[in-house]
Amino acid sequence: MASTRGTLALSKAGISFSLHPYDYDPKAEHTGLAAAEALGLDPAIMLKTLMIEVDGKPACVAIPAGNSLSMKRAAAAFGAKQAAMMSVPKAEKLSGYHVGGIGPFGQMRPIRTVFEESAMSGPVIYINAGQRGLIMGIAPDDAARFLQAQIAPLVA
Structure with a gap:
């Protein structure tokens, strides 16, 4: 199975996760929805x-x-x-990942992170593992604790 900086950092910290590869479609309008559909999530x-x-x-x-x-x-x-979307080149440089494969774990430097509260109440969340076509399943509490992330309402 593929390793990314994110999976290596989580493994080193002793945090368990599962990996779920899928066929990444670079032409998909919404890559997150495409990944969910491909994996039946x-x-x-x-x-x-x-x-x-x-x-x-x-x-x-x-x-x-x-x-x-x-x-x-x-x-x-x-x-x-105020908040605004980051430009693609800047996002790729700061995260160290390519758009479509950006995950919050193992970025080039620690960046403040917030998770949407509505997604954090179940036993698992699925999120990019740091590579196009590779999703990880992780306990929400483990994800937030590892990143020292906040949980707040974010969606429109």
């Missing part, structure tokens, strides 16, 4: 990782694949006045 617990900027500083959010991010809620979650 509920889009409510299939999270997409988005790189944003809050008051000009990098941040990361993870929301259910079928939802849209509320920039107002994202800014509030980080205690900021």
Whole structure:
């Protein structure tokens, strides 16, 4: 099975997760929804990782694949006045991953992260493992604790 910086960091920390490869479609309009469909997963617990900027500083959010991010809620979650999507080149440089394969674990440097609260109540969430076509299943509490992430309402 493939290893990424994210899977290696979680393994080193002793955090368990499962890996779920699928056929990545670069032409899919919504890659998170495409991954959920390919793996037979509920889009409510299939999270997409988005790189944003809050008051000009990098941040990361993870929301259910079928939802849209509320920039107002994202800014509030980080205690900021405004939030905006990060440019693709900047997101790839800061995360160290390619768009379509950005996951919150093992990024090039620690970036403040917030998870959408509606996805965090079950036993598992699914999120990109750091490579296109590779999803990981992980306990929500383990994911949040490892990243020192907040949990807040983020979706529109």
